[in-house]
Amino acid sequence: MSGQLIGLDNLTVAYDRHPAVHHVSGSILAGSLTAIAGPNGAGKSTLLKAIMGELRPAEGRISHRLQRTDFGYLPQAAEINRRFPISVFEAVLLGAWRSSGAFGRVSAHETAKAREALSAVGLEGFEKRHIGSLSAGQFQRVLFARLLLQDAKLILLDEPFTAIDARTTKDLLDIVARWHGDGRTVIAVLHDFDQVRAYFPETLLIARTLIGWGPTGDVMSAANLLKARAMAERWDEDPRACEPAA
């Protein structure tokens, strides 16, 4: 692992002036594999979208030297429209736009790489299927194949294993490990603490404010998890409350 890839400096992100993420500072190191964990409504997806550049900071800043094409982003399943009339193979080839351009011709090399990516996610033979006809797990495999083709330096995954069966999750976690082994930087929003502990060396635990960020074993302590839960209970009592517990 080398130096900082992304710096967060006193980052606050808001919707209609209501902060969802408060005053987060820290570094994502190049080549790191980080889970973002926290209760529902903690600001995990908001933080990921801010890192992506999809949401602008209300306060503070995000610093990096990455190009737009260096980011690979997998949104939550609910945010993806599967009625788009394209085949599995076409969906995977969308990952090649970095080299082919949005309307460019796809080279034989990219076509071969798309086939390779489909094989890596266990979807050989699915090339012509319409994406709308796939199961949730099969579709998630397609999206991972697309990311494989994209060749991004930083890969951001928002709840990639929600509603995905154990076998598919294991296969996709192997791909995450492969990205990490290749030296890519991966950040994933996850709900399953066992997965976080088993596969992610670093964790950023958030409950609107940062609770901990560092080695997973230290951050996912009983005391920190209790603190996160207590903060979430406070929002349930008063949904507008957004300042951290003292």
Ligand SMILES: Nc1ncnc2c1ncn2[C@@H]1O[C@H](COP(=O)(O)OP(=O)(O)OP(=O)(O)O)[C@@H](O)[C@H]1O
């Ligand atoms: N587009 C939006 N407009 C207004 N408020 C939003 C918007 N998106 C999220 N929020 C609010 O911001 C807060 C953080 O939401 P976010 O989706 O980032 O949380 P999360 O930790 O990813 O939650 P979950 O685990 O439930 O997916 C929540 O109170 C949510 O209602």
